[in-house]
Amino acid sequence: MLGTRGVPARYGGFETAVEEIGHRLAARGHEVRVYCRGTDRAAAYRGIQRVLLPGIRVRSLETLSHTLVSAGHLRTHPTDVALVFNAANAPALPLLRRAGIPVAVHVDGLEWQRGKWGPTGRRYYRAVERLCVRWADALIADSRAIQDYYRAVHSAETTYLAYGAPLLTDPALHRLRDLGLAPAGYHLVVARLEPENNVELILQGYRGSRSALPLVIVGSVPYSGPYQQRLNALATRVGARTLGAVWDQELLDALYAGAATYLHGHSVGGTNPSLLRAIGAAAPVLAFDVAFNREVLNGHGLYFDDVASLAAAIREAEEAPELSRKRGRKAQEEARYRFTWDGVTDGYEALCYSLRFAAR
Numbered sequence: 001m002l003g004t005r006g007v008p009a010r011y012g013g014f015e016t017a018v019e020e021i022g023h024r025l026a027a028r029g030h031e032v033r034v035y036c037r038g039t040d041r042a043a044a045y046r047g048i049q050r051v052l053l054p055g056i057r058v059r060s061l062e063t064l065s066h067t068l069v070s071a072g073h074l075r076t077h078p079t080d081v082a083l084v085f086n087a088a089n090a091p092a093l094p095l096l097r098r099a100g101i102p103v104a105v106h107v108d109g110l111e112w113q114r115g116k117w118g119p120t121g122r123r124y125y126r127a128v129e130r131l132c133v134r135w136a137d138a139l140i141a142d143s144r145a146i147q148d149y150y151r152a153v154h155s156a157e158t159t160y161l162a163y164g165a166p167l168l169t170d171p172a173l174h175r176l177r178d179l180g181l182a183p184a185g186y187h188l189v190v191a192r193l194e195p196e197n198n199v200e201l202i203l204q205g206y207r208g209s210r211s212a213l214p215l216v217i218v219g220s221v222p223y224s225g226p227y228q229q230r231l232n233a234l235a236t237r238v239g240a241r242t243l244g245a246v247w248d249q250e251l252l253d254a255l256y257a258g259a260a261t262y263l264h265g266h267s268v269g270g271t272n273p274s275l276l277r278a279i280g281a282a283a284p285v286l287a288f289d290v291a292f293n294r295e296v297l298n299g300h301g302l303y304f305d306d307v308a309s310l311a312a313a314i315r316e317a318e319e320a321p322e323l324s325r326k327r328g329r330k331a332q333e334e335a336r337y338r339f340t341w342d343g344v345t346d347g348y349e350a351l352c353y354s355l356r357f358a359a360r
Helices: 013-027 062-076 087-098 119-135 144-154 173-179 199-209 226-238 249-258 273-280 291-297 307-319 321-338 341-359
Strands: 033-036 048-052 082-085 103-106 138-141 187-190 215-218 241-244 261-264 285-288 302-304
Touching: 013 048, 013 082, 013 273, 013 341, 033 062, 062 082, 062 087, 082 087, 087 103, 087 119, 103 341, 119 144, 138 144, 138 341, 144 291, 173 249, 187 199, 187 249, 187 273, 199 215, 199 226, 199 307, 215 249, 249 273, 261 273, 261 307, 273 285, 273 291, 273 321, 285 291, 285 307, 285 321, 302 307, 307 321
Parallel strands: 033 048, 082 103, 103 138, 187 215, 187 261, 215 241, 261 285, 285 302
Antiparallel strands: none
16 A cells, blocks of 8 residues: 555545555455555554655655655565555556556545645646556545546546544543533534635634634644645634644544534545544534535535635524534434445455456
8 A cells, every 4th residue: 555654544534544444454364565654663553564665855746756666665575456545646657567566546536626736736636637547457436426527537437435434432522621622612623724625714704603612623734834824823813722733532532522513624535534533423514515525424414615604504503503413413323334444445355356366
């Protein structure tokens, strides 16, 4: 498994998927190797073999450079199947094909729409979509909307494999006291602080709602810049609490479970793990109005697409808290069969078997 920061999962959706799928495959008797970045030199994690390799520490080059080095390592350390995460890594696919390794690419969302990329970056992401269609043996989409996109734009079929929603049954809500918070006493955002996650819009909508409850923001960005500085200034003006990244998983679970609402501004990805985690905690969700989020919520949330609609949604959730909580519980109930990591792992296992047998 290559193309991510690796395991343990400490960044985003791809890393979460690699850890959750990888350790389950290892428990089923498969030899699982994950290529990792960072400084953690542990040789194994949860039954997964870790290979630590370098990448160029520049935003536009780090992912691809690390994946190219990883693909080079694979050429001398053969494997039955390679699972590549992120369409941006398409230039590494010929290395794997020349080594005779079947390759499936998890293409992620519509990367070229992300606000952090300029014109060159957007052109690159449109190009690598086409290269993935040409060079990969299989494509993986974590959203039906992404499937539709690849079918309509590239005339390409994909295998639908979403993410799992961790279901909380007994969250440690007492941990909220560590932060001076009370259950149902705050609104929550968990996101990387990047433009396409609409944290700036959320801050403005929260201010417009005139809510008496505090807004708590969990998240960071690996490359600080003017956008993050602007967000920090706006958060200060509206009185939001910014916690940065929270690695204490028990505390993070408590934050999700205790939120009066979870505000989800992600706009360009597919099925988002932060949204699934909120659903698994039965948090009432207010989500940015795009097909990906509507697909996941299946009607059990409120939606916004600008400052005014978010302010109205926050007021509606506060004025009818029991109805809001009912929507959260219904979404959690459906997640028990719609989004399970065991089911997702079944799909990856079956895909790997089919690619391996087809290559013989």
